[in-house]
Amino acid sequence: MQRTAEQIEQDLVWPIFHTSTKYKVAVALASCLVLAGVAVYGYQIWAGIGVWGLNSPVFWAFDITNFVFWIGISHAGTLISAILRLCNATWRRPVTRCAEAITVFSIIIGATIPLCHIGRPWLAYWMIPYPNQRGIWPNFRSPLAWDFFAISTYLTGSVIFLYLPTIPDFATARDAATGLRKKIFRAFALGWQGTPRQWQRLEIAMHIMAIAIVPVAVSVHTIVSWDFSMTLVPMWHSTIFGPYFVVGAIFSGIAALILTMALLRKFLHLEEYLQPIHFNNLGKLLLTMSLLWFYFTFAERLTTWYGNTPSEMDVFWQTIRLHFAPMFWTMVFCNFIIPMPLLAIKRLRTITGTAIASCTILVGMWLERFLIIVPALDHKFLRYTWGTYRPTWVEDTLMAASFGLMTLLYLLFTKFVPMISIWEMKVGLQPHGGGIITTAPSHGKHHGLILEGPLPTDVPE
Amino acid sequence: MNVLYALYADPETAQSAVDSLHAASSELKFDERQIVIVSGEPHEGYDFADAHLASSPYRWAVLGAVVGGTAGYLLTTLTQTSYPIITGAMSITPGWTNGIIVYEMTMLGAILTTLVTLLIGAGLPNFKGVITDPEIWMGKILVGVADAPESSQPELERCLLEAGATQVKQFSGASH
Numbered sequence: 282m283q284r285t286a287e288q289i290e291q292d293l294v295w296p297i298f299h300t301s302t303k304y305k306v307a308v309a310l311a312s313c314l315v316l317a318g319v320a321v322y323g324y325q326i327w328a329g330i331g332v333w334g335l336n337s338p339v340f341w342a343f344d345i346t347n348f349v350f351w352i353g354i355s356h357a358g359t360l361i362s363a364i365l366r367l368c369n370a371t372w373r374r375p376v377t378r379c380a381e382a383i384t385v386f387s388i389i390i391g392a393t394i395p396l397c398h399i400g401r402p403w404l405a406y407w408m409i410p411y412p413n414q415r416g417i418w419p420n421f422r423s424p425l426a427w428d429f430f431a432i433s434t435y436l437t438g439s440v441i442f443l444y445l446p447t448i449p450d451f452a453t454a455r456d457a458a459t460g461l462r463k464k465i466f467r468a469f470a471l472g473w474q475g476t477p478r479q480w481q482r483l484e485i486a487m488h489i490m491a492i493a494i495v496p497v498a499v500s501v502h503t504i505v506s507w508d509f510s511m512t513l514v515p516m517w518h519s520t521i522f523g524p525y526f527v528v529g530a531i532f533s534g535i536a537a538l539i540l541t542m543a544l545l546r547k548f549l550h551l552e553e554y555l556q557p558i559h560f561n562n563l564g565k566l567l568l569t570m571s572l573l574w575f576y577f578t579f580a581e582r583l584t585t586w587y588g589n590t591p592s593e594m595d596v597f598w599q600t601i602r603l604h605f606a607p608m609f610w611t612m613v614f615c616n617f618i619i620p621m622p623l624l625a626i627k628r629l630r631t632i633t634g635t636a637i638a639s640c641t642i643l644v645g646m647w648l649e650r651f652l653i654i655v656p657a658l659d660h661k662f663l664r665y666t667w668g669t670y671r672p673t674w675v676e677d678t679l680m681a682a683s684f685g686l687m688t689l690l691y692l693l694f695t696k697f698v699p700m701i702s703i704w705e706m707k708v709g710l711q712p713h714g715g716g717i718i719t720t721a722p723s724h725g726k727h728h729g730l731i732l733e734g735p736l737p738t739d740v741p742e
Numbered sequence: 743m744n745v746l747y748a749l750y751a752d753p754e755t756a757q758s759a760v761d762s763l764h765a766a767s768s769e770l771k772f773d774e775r776q777i778v779i780v781s782g783e784p785h786e787g788y789d790f791a792d793a794h795l796a797s798s799p800y801r802w803a804v805l806g807a808v809v810g811g812t813a814g815y816l817l818t819t820l821t822q823t824s825y826p827i828i829t830g831a832m833s834i835t836p837g838w839t840n841g842i843i844v845y846e847m848t849m850l851g852a853i854l855t856t857l858v859t860l861l862i863g864a865g866l867p868n869f870k871g872v873i874t875d876p877e878i879w880m881g882k883i884l885v886g887v888a889d890a891p892e893s894s895q896p897e898l899e900r901c902l903l904e905a906g907a908t909q910v911k912q913f914s915g916a917s918h
Contacts, residue, residue, distance in 0.1 A: 286782075286881035421818050422839045430846040438853045445860065453782070453879050471861075472868035475878060477791040479864040480784035485799045486860035490853065493803070497849045504842065707783040707881065 284553055289706050293699040294457050296549045303548060304692065311689035318682020321675050322397065330400040332675045339658045339670040344398045345508075346650045347680055350533070351391035351687075352432070352505055353526075353646065357534030358384030359439040360498035363491040372562060374705045375554040378698070379545060380538050381443040386690040387537075388436045390683050395425075397679065424507045431497075431504040438494045445486055448473050449704045502530040509653065515592040516585060516657050525577045532570035532616075533646035536639035539563050541691070543636040545700055554701050557632060564635040567642070568624035575617045578649075595660045605656045608648050615645025743871040744914050745778055746898055747886025748907030749878070753785045756883035759905035760790045763887060766901050770894035772887055780873060780884040790885075802859045803852045810851015814844035873913050886913070 284292070325332050335342055358380035365373035396402045407415075408429075420426065452473040455466035473479065506526035509517040519525075539560060546555040582601075585593050600609045620638035623629050655670050672680075694700075750756040760777060767774050785791045818840035861867070878884050885905075890898055899910045 290879050421822065421843055422836060427839070427842045427846075430843050434846045434850040434853070437850060441853060441857050445857075448866075449782070452874070456874055456876055456879060467869070471866040472870075472872045473864075473866065474872055474874060475780045475782055477779055477781075477785075477793065479866075480781070480791065482799065482860050482863040484784060486856050489799060489803045489856045493849055493852045493856070497846070497853075500842075500845065500849075703879075704783045710881070711783075711785070 286707050286710055289710075290453060290457075290703055292551075292553065293701050293703050293706070294454060297454060297696055297699065298458070298462075300696070301548075307548075308689065308692050311685045311692060314682050314685025315689055318679055318685065321678040321682070325397070325675055325679075326401075330398075332673060334671050334673045334676060336668065336670075338661055338666050338668045339655060341658060342651075342655050342670050343672045343676040343680055344394050345654055346647065347683055348391050348394040349505055349526075349650045349654075350647050351387045351394070351683065352502065353530035353533045353650070354537045355384045355387040355391065355435070355439070355534065356498055356502060356527075356530035357387075357538040358382065359435075359442050359494050360384075360531065361535065361538065363442070363494045363498070366487065366491045367495070371709060372559060374709055375551070375556075375701045376538070376542065376559055376563070377705070378443070378447070378702050379542055379700055381439065382691060382694050382698075382700075383534070383537055383541060384439045385436070385443050386687055386694070388432060388439060389690070390686055392432055392436065394683070395428075424504065424511050427504045428508060431501045435494075435497050435501045438490065438497055442487075442490050442494055445483060445490065446702055446705065447698055448483070449475060450699050450702060453703055454699065499527055502526045509657075514657050514661060515590070516596045517653075519581065519584075521577065521581055521584075525581060528570065528573045528577055529646060529649060532567070532574050533643060535563055535567045535570060536642035536646070539567065539635050539639040540643070543632055543639075545695070546632070549695065549700060551701065554706070560632045560635045561630055564624050564630040564638070567620065567635065567638065571617055571620050571624065571642070578613075592660075592662045595664075596657050599656045599660055600652055605652060609652055612645045612648040612652060615641040616649065617645075743873070743888050744890075744912065745873050745886045745888045746890055746895055746902070746910060746912055747778065747873075747875075747884050748902035748905070748910045749875060749882040749884055750906055751882060753788045753791075753883060755906035756781075756785075756885050757788050757790055759885040759902055759907065762901050762905050763885070763898075766897070770890065770897055770901075772890045772894065776888045776890065778873060778884070778886045778888050780875075780878055782878045782881065785883070799856065799859045799863065803856050806855020806858075807848045807852035810854070811844050811848035813851065814847025815840070817847070818843050875911070875913075 333342075333344070358377075362373065362377040362380045365377065396405060399405060407413075448470060451466050451470035452475065455463060455470045458466050503523040503526065506522040510519050510522035512518065542555050542559065542563075545551055582597070585597050599605050619641045623634045623638040659670060660667050748759065750759060756779070760779065763777050764774055767777075779790050819835045822835045822840075873884070873886075873888075875882070875884055885902065887898055902910050
């Protein structure tokens, strides 16, 4: 199978201008979920936050679980893309934009959850540090204030990191479009021409962004972990939480990326671009993260068990063999037992295999966040304060709506931007491009712009 | 803006066209800065592309980081010292926790400066006189001269054709 530069452009711009029935159905379903979420949120504002299942001693549950889950998913994109860019991994080219888009949308969703939780979002400005008559002064010692700065920086950086390499592709779409679309693409292309000076500046900017965004990404989930570890709740006050959360975030992020890539490949007909080698490589990365996740989970549990502090052991046994045990062991199965053979055995590390492993990992990682938060709050130091938590239909609907919103935003994005960077794919056609794209034998002065794939013949489909 | 240009199939021929234009610039009475090159992808390793290598964006990013960090420091210290907070014997401006805000603001400063440096360096946004040709998205490289004197246009056309182009085109300055 061979692709020329012209075909690459046609293949990747095509999904923007052609809408299938399946796409419309998917948009309708996702919109229904989002509308349900909006309606339920309206009801919550009218009735008050008491419609959630929160009560003493559990004041954080589904909302913070979803917050940590979505911020974790956001590590799929910008961090992985930045690392692959810095390593000059040529196989990254079809992967990066899918990944970066996941980051932007999941941070947006994650950031809206605290707004829901504050109950009266129209008073959110009270958190801004300015002299006021209420005598309230936001405290920079609060990890929640750190969250605000970390997430704002990561969101800003991720939007820029997604947008910059998209500018030349907007220019491509601008020249292919007509009518209103042309005007929209023209605005987003910012008058991009493609002069050598512009290309040089763009590549330098992407390099600086990649350097800057990696430590920001690591700091974001570390700071999210500090929301918990800075308190004296049993099994939260742990020095391992920072790296544990970062590993978990990258783990769930890669799973989300693989699943998204598998869906894009199927529905946008990107089989020639998202090839088995990409799933194979990301599958290996996922395998590594699965092992790391197991190591951190084991280390955390072992340290708690060996210390045998009564308050911590109460939470420990709740998760290992009492009330939360079914969830805990489901988590272990989803994050480790099921993915292990699918990712470790080369024959099973196919597109389907990695997608199945990713599905189970996403379930497992959501459970992990829940199990970090709720059992610890349920069983704090004094036994007479113990309580239980059950989510209400309002929380269930809002959670479903967050998944619907992610799907909807992503679907709309595919109609707006080529999901694979066209110009970066063309760079791969150049003699030094390497990776899965190679040049055909030259005939005279013409380079013979050819895409050959799949390259490694031993990668299972 | 009027541009007389030709399209080249590969960077080698584009480079030879650029070289011939540079050589002929004084004879044909146009400035070397009037030479226009446009492509649908970057081409590293060629003189016409590498002539714009710059290290200043890195320096600006560092400066942006310093400014961001300073802003973070001022935000945390000034707000905390300007209001009578009861801290329960803790320091008013704790370095450890303020450091987190300072760190995030430092990175934000570097990121925003990088964006601004790119926009200024690449001349964006610029909606007037965007020169483009559908064929550049198919892998061709556009090489031409903007606002060349009319008297030298026949010679310019010959120069572009001799470098390997099959056709010379004219672009008249409508915005895109």
